[in-house]
Amino acid sequence: MRSRHLLCLFVGLMVWSNSLAPTPANAADSASQPNILFVLYDDLGWGDLGCYYQNESKHDRTHQTPHWDAMAAEGLQMRNHYCPAPVCAPSRASLLTGVHQGHASIRDNQFDKALPDVPTVASVLKSVGYTTALVGKYGLQGEGNSAENWPAYPTKRGFDEFFGYVRHRDGHNHYPADKWPIANGDAHANPVELWHNDDEISSQLKGCYTADLFTAKTKRFLVEHQSQSADDPFFVFLSYDTPHASIQYPSAPYPEGKGVNGGVQWLGETERMINTVGPIDSYKHPDYANQGWTDAEVRFATSVRRLDDLMGDLLQTLRDLELEENTLVVFSSDNGPHSESYIQNVNYAPTSFQSYGPFDGMKRDCYEGGIRVPTVAWWPGKIAAGIDQSPSQFHDWLTTFADLAGANVPARADGVSLVPTLLQKGQQATPTTYVEYFNGGKTPNYEDYEPSRRGARRGQMQAIFMDGYKGVRHNIQSHADPFEIYDVAKDPGEANNLAGTSPEMEKLQQRMHDRVLQLRSANATAERPYDGEPIPADESLNADAPMVVNYCPTKTSIVSRLDPAQSTKVDIEGLDLADAVRSAGQGNARVQTVLNVAKTGRYELRLKATGDAVLRVHDAALIDTTGHDKTDASVEVTLEAGTHPVDMIVRLAGNDSVPALELNELPDAPKKSRKPAKQKRKSK
Template identity: 90%
Template sequence: EGHANPVELWHNDDEISSQLKGCYTADLFTAKTKQFLVDHQSQSADEPFFLFLSYDTPHAAIQYPAAPYPEGMGVKGGVQWLGEKDRMINTVGPIDSYKHPDYANQGWTDAEVRFATSVRRLDDLMGDLLQTLRDLKMDENTLVVFSSDNGPHSESYIRNVNYNPTSFQSYGPFDGMKRDCYEGGIRVPTIAWWPGKIAPGINQNHSQFHDWLTTFADLAGAAVPARADGVSLVPTLLKNGEQAAPTTYVEYFNGGKTPNYEDYEPSRRGARRGQMQAIFVDGYKGVRHNIQSHADPFEIYDLAKDPGEANNLAGTSPEMKSLQQRMHDRVLQLRSANATAERPYDDEPIPADDSLDADAPMLVTYCPTKTSLVSRLDPAQSTKVDIEEIDLAEAVRSAGKGNARVQTVLNVAKTGRYEMRLTATGDAVLRLHDAALIDTTGESNTDASVEVTLEAGTHPVDMIVRLAGNDSVPALELNELPDAPKQSRKPAKKKRKSK
């Protein structure tokens, strides 16, 4: 009853939930996806497509399907889209009624049968989709990626039905689950399927969801947005070329505790989560829970040898002490503070990079493009601009449409609070170290500023600006701010100039 309130479901501009009586959402979404594939192949087979299918099964609403899975799979079988009110798909039936017979008489709890049935349903649906691609002769030209958003859950929205992932040890050999930053909470299976292109095998290297945007753009030959944080995983998928190291970073807050499961390390059972953080550096994972200040040490694990995170290497050798410091520095150099999600380390000075040459000349690179997107530069089409030999303002105005990349070193005289202000007539994305601090995408004639705490020394700046052929030279200012009581950094703010 607590989960039976009306839920809105929309198709484009139409709210259609009243037409969906007896539809199990996983069946509904799959049937509509299959129909999309059939229509695409018949109407626009030469056009590429991107399809994002987000299942809500399994989840805390662990309801049974409304009917058995239909015979067959693919274009002629399996779930089918009918498109009629109260008969939108071919598996309409009594809500929360179908227990899979393989699990109904195992002596399991109702919650366990529900969970197993929903996972089995998802397996049937994915097989149905892949067979549809085969039937339409689309399989060898379509990359399918299947993944999950977090580790297993313990919630149930159904009264008197309590589910725990201990039932099937859904966290595998790891400690932690949903809302933990240990491996059981953040390591999820990801399957990439592309017949004839991706060979069978397992890759244990870490990556994160933001790497897929860059990967898809790479495969499609499209421009990668400058704001994208990921690297292309094409070398890993196709075993072609050298794989760039992904940035894998997590920060999260939860007021609860890790469950007191006997499978977990004793120190983690019932441990407070609080402010959490995980970072991968030089092949090791650093993780910390219930963070009180940036001085709190990371636990350090070698996941290749210790996937269960049982052997904390922090402080065990000079190398691990050095790695501890690099992890502390790295998290500050790649994250951006957010006033709506305050962290204990928001006001820590961003560490300088002593390896940089303080007198290094500014490097400007230009790449023509037809897209209106501020995007990463294509090395094959980019040219270096000799700013000492030309009038930069004239060069910007005559460059035509394209993206200019400016790389320089910021010299900070003393540790303190600063305002970074960017003035540009086009879209721009500015990074300090690896942190995207300013993004004016979608704005025009803008000033954008952000307040940061910087350590004295040298800091790398990497900025990409979209040029339209009539731009003025972008300007970047660094202004020292007066000392103030500690407070969270303000997010980047944008204001439109008057014409």
């Protein structure tokens, strides 16, 4: 039988009168809201960018990226930007929903799983007047077979327009309407579906190479938006399916010129949708065709060069439309480089161009080559040219874009705004950079990888960045397994494992073990060996610290972070709880307090509230009712004896009953040691 152990928190403590709260600020007007173009490549390695690695490489094969290099020279090179997981579905899900993989509902290899009905980058920006579009690869739609019955179709997740591949596997083919005779199986040989809003249109796309097609469609969107809706800001997510999967050639040379009147163009004619329709899989870039490389290498280099040309075309289009000074352009990649060709009896490996750069690891690894991705932010007149070496991650973009747009940040978001870094204004909050992932395979046996990790089993993987160091572990069997610890700024190849080399590293090892339990929550669809471990207490907290309560009257449809400038700190003494809640009106309320746990054990946290709520213990989001309209939500969690910070935000609807949080002790509390095992130092 459960017994109540401790705590009843009342959100009604937060306000005593709506009339005493500040008037909420309006969202930024459209004149101050930047347009946003986010370009995501598929399996483009950090080392594939010319100015990052290829231009200085001593390898016997290199390729060029002149347009990316020019863009990088004008913008901010974010050289320590990380994807959430080293494979596409979880990376794209975390990007769109603004949470890291410790809180995401799509983890590991859950391709085609439905993106949950929660705030997305698109819906957050749409709420403050943005026109939103997704062009390209999606793969987060859920079960179904049409725009009508896919539960998480892009237009049901905040996008006004969608043009592209819905299913994950369809994105392996770069000619949706054409049979590819040299493919290694029917799945990659036969035509696939491509959708535009409610319609499947692949039959109209004969000879269309998707990188060209998606760029031409994006250019068409920019031109039409400028002519029809110039006063409204836009958010375009251009999600390429290349250079991943089938390494297919384009169908024609790159058209002359760039921008509105040159480069790839949208024609809109059946079987001639764009101006590069031609014999499929036929065009080899002349810079690479006669180098003595394998056909697979020429194919890969040509596809990367094509993407580079397309970026130059997009930027010139913005200039031609006089949009460049009010448009933030960011490009990145969903994970590290791949090793497949999907051609009969043909192999390809990222060793050909060392696409992983100076790192070890590739797609599906949590070493740097698998998770550090090439990223550049470009905004003439706003972002100064430079190089940023501080770690950041995909889930920071939702918060960043909301900050720029004057939108409310969902309380469930894990990211921080990168605006101080981008615009060099204000103090940059430290991002949480965290990765977890499972893969049943092994790291490749490449000669330029460290010998100890060649052919090493991946299994359960995890990475955390703390105090300037990276902790990473592969093939995790239990939470006691130690992290390898690297100073990746000095040791990008992760050759010198610092774990156990000094008392400071021993302490950092324990902090990493504690931290990964304090910032994540378990997910039944992606079980981890450390799911049942006690969340460590924080003994630096004052067990008798008073509850801190703030209220913001901003009327939002989601539970949101409170804007400090628009919030009121509430004096909670002597309040009548029921009257306080009824008088509060609509808005978001935040309670911060300390939870005192008498003994280590299993507990039930139960929240009773009529509005959406997000509750964190430490930084672990243990209760998140966003989109569920639950009045009674609970979670079972193991807590270590001691003090734990509680941070809860609830959206009030103006007629709420008094919300409450209960802590109930559960029987059979497990007793597990959190002391990590010692590991021998590994040197080069």
